[in-house]
Amino acid sequence: MTDPLPVPVQARVKVRIPSQLRPLSAGASEVGVDGGTVADVLAALESAHPGFRDRLFDDSGALRRFVNVFVADEDVRFLQGLATPVAEGSTISIVPAVAGG
Amino acid sequence: MPSFRDLLKSTKANIHEVDTAGAAEAIAKPGTVVLDVREADEYEQGALPGAVHIPRGFLESQVEGKITNHDAPVVVYCAGGVRSAFAAETLQQLGYTDVVSMDGGFNRWKDENRDWRTPATLSADQRNRYQRHLLLPEVDVKGQQKLLDSKVLLIGAGGLGSPAALYLAAAGVGTLGIIDMDVVDASNLQRQILHNMDRIGERKVDSAKKTLTGLNPDVNVVTYDVRLGADNVLQIFQGYDVIIDGTDNFPTRYLVNDASLKLDIPVVHGSIFRFEGQASVYLPHVGPCYRCQVPEPPPAELAPSCAEAGVLGVLPGIIGSIQAMEAIKLLLGIGEPLAGRLLAYDALEESFRTFKVPRDPECAACSIPKEDLVIAEYDQLCMPHPIAAPANA
Numbered sequence: 001m002t003d004p005l006p007v008p009v010q011a012r013v014k015v016r017i018p019s020q021l022r023p024l025s026a027g028a029s030e031v032g033v034d035g036g037t038v039a040d041v042l043a044a045l046e047s048a049h050p051g052f053r054d055r056l057f058d059d060s061g062a063l064r065r066f067v068n069v070f071v072a073d074e075d076v077r078f079l080q081g082l083a084t085p086v087a088e089g090s091t092i093s094i095v096p097a098v099a100g101g
Numbered sequence: 102m103p104s105f106r107d108l109l110k111s112t113k114a115n116i117h118e119v120d121t122a123g124a125a126e127a128i129a130k131p132g133t134v135v136l137d138v139r140e141a142d143e144y145e146q147g148a149l150p151g152a153v154h155i156p157r158g159f160l161e162s163q164v165e166g167k168i169t170n171h172d173a174p175v176v177v178y179c180a181g182g183v184r185s186a187f188a189a190e191t192l193q194q195l196g197y198t199d200v201v202s203m204d205g206g207f208n209r210w211k212d213e214n215r216d217w218r219t220p221a222t223l224s225a226d227q228r229n230r231y232q233r234h235l236l237l238p239e240v241d242v243k244g245q246q247k248l249l250d251s252k253v254l255l256i257g258a259g260g261l262g263s264p265a266a267l268y269l270a271a272a273g274v275g276t277l278g279i280i281d282m283d284v285v286d287a288s289n290l291q292r293q294i295l296h297n298m299d300r301i302g303e304r305k306v307d308s309a310k311k312t313l314t315g316l317n318p319d320v321n322v323v324t325y326d327v328r329l330g331a332d333n334v335l336q337i338f339q340g341y342d343v344i345i346d347g348t349d350n351f352p353t354r355y356l357v358n359d360a361s362l363k364l365d366i367p368v369v370h371g372s373i374f375r376f377e378g379q380a381s382v383y384l385p386h387v388g389p390c391y392r393c394q395v396p397e398p399p400p401a402e403l404a405p406s407c408a409e410a411g412v413l414g415v416l417p418g419i420i421g422s423i424q425a426m427e428a429i430k431l432l433l434g435i436g437e438p439l440a441g442r443l444l445a446y447d448a449l450e451e452s453f454r455t456f457k458v459p460r461d462p463e464c465a466a467c468s469i470p471k472e473d474l475v476i477a478e479y480d481q482l483c484m485p486h487p488i489a490a491p492a493n494a
Contacts, residue, residue: 018377019374019375019376019377019447019449020374020375020377020410029447029449029450055403064397064399065395065396065397066395066396066397066398066399066403067399068394068395068443068456070456070457073454073455073456073457074456074457075456075457075458075459078459078461093445093454093456095379095443095445095456096399096403097351097372097379097394097395097398097399098372098373098374098377098379099348099349099350099351099354099372099374099398100260100349100372100373100374100410100412101257101259101260101261101262101346101347101348101349101371101372101373101417
């Protein structure tokens with residue numbers, strides 16, 4: 001018998017949208033959504049503003065390697081990836097690599 | 102009315118004096134500050150190694166900036182021990198608790214064949230030009246001399262390279278290398294402040310050289326009117342202390358990263374897009390590298406260049422200036438470099454945020470021995486990976 005998986009607590013969080021993706025969020029630089037993990041939060045963002053999934057995830061459903069997603073100031077790639085839990089009131093930042101000079 | 106002799110006698114009664122042997126013993130202990138209160142022309146001919154120099158006339162106004170710990174042991178000297186006695190008394194009045202004056206001064210120290218050297222000095226013109234730097238204890242003559250002896254390479258004389266090069270030249274960084282194969286176009290002038298109307302059609306590196314040497318004749322500008330590629334990157338990078346990456350495309354950024362790892366040269370990264378900018382510092386094999394932060398570049402359709410997407414002209418001014426600041430900090434070894442951190446600037450919000458960038462233990466480039474790194478030409482996907490395919494058995 002295994003322990004049941006903990007049910008992530010639904011939290012209200014802020015997602016920061018970079019300017020290149022703001023056309024998808026009707027120009028908003030910040031979107032408030034609910035979710036218990038980074039995956040939940042990004043799914044909720046997709047529901048509210050369709051189009052983010054294609055920009056953030058590759059065909060296998062993994063986060064694209066040129067987009068850094070931070071919970072507060074920590075890169076989720078070095079935490080638990082999409083399973084990283086988010087706390088009430090935290091800020092999730094989407095920061096795509098840019099190359100202009 | 103007391104005479105000079107009376108005044109000196111009463112001063113000496115209020116302070117502690119040591120002979121040169123006692124001074125040498127105190128100086129050998131870590132944490133002891135050596136203070137030279139002679140005039141600049143005396144100091145420049147020879148001084149105790151590592152001495153802080155404040156002519157006695159500026160002692161009261163400058164010492165608190167240069168000796169911040171009032172409880173640090175201080176050995177003061179002048180040429181013979183008279184000015185240093187008065188200086189020691191002044192230091193005590195300013196609250197310095199552990200001050201001694203070296204009897205016999207620098208003359209006796211030198212006669213006894215004790216260790217001294219000719220300090221790095223600046224010309225009168227340089228002293229005037231860099232005066233605001235010299236007032237900073239973190240820079241001073243020693244730091245300024247270090248900048249004058251430093252070599253910084255700028256990748257690109259465009260939006261980011263312009264402000265970075267201007268500030269580095271103004272700061273007196275002695276050698277500035279600039280790589281760019283473009284010519285000046287009128288559409289550059291909205292943000293590329295190295296260039297101007299008279300330079301349209303001219304090679305950017307030549308225009309940059311004119312502007313920079315016009316600003317500061319101390320700077321030797323080395324120009325590379327070439328496309329940076331796998332065939333020339335190591336040869337060009339060799340010998341530079343810091344690289345400023347202000348290029349405008351992903352393949353070059355990966356090439357710069359891999360070559361800097363190979364040669365162990367720090368890179369100050371800057372990149373911009375529309376109203377947003379990013380900056381970071383990559384210290385090879387110490388902090389994360391560019392591939393730790395961005396393991397793969399976006400496909401071309403998701404990474405429009407500034408030529409396609411636009412950029413507000415002031416934005417590279419801000420990010421390029423931050424790059425110049427980080428380069429100078431690295432050269433001087435002061436402050437906290439922007440290593441392991443990504444600074445993200447949003448002009449519309451006027452906000453700066455910093456995110457942590459850890460070193461990736463599985464990074465394709467910086468987790469392998471630098472000898473195994475292969476510098477290759479990158480395609481739009483910045484592949485091949487920086488490690489060579491195993492040779493066929």
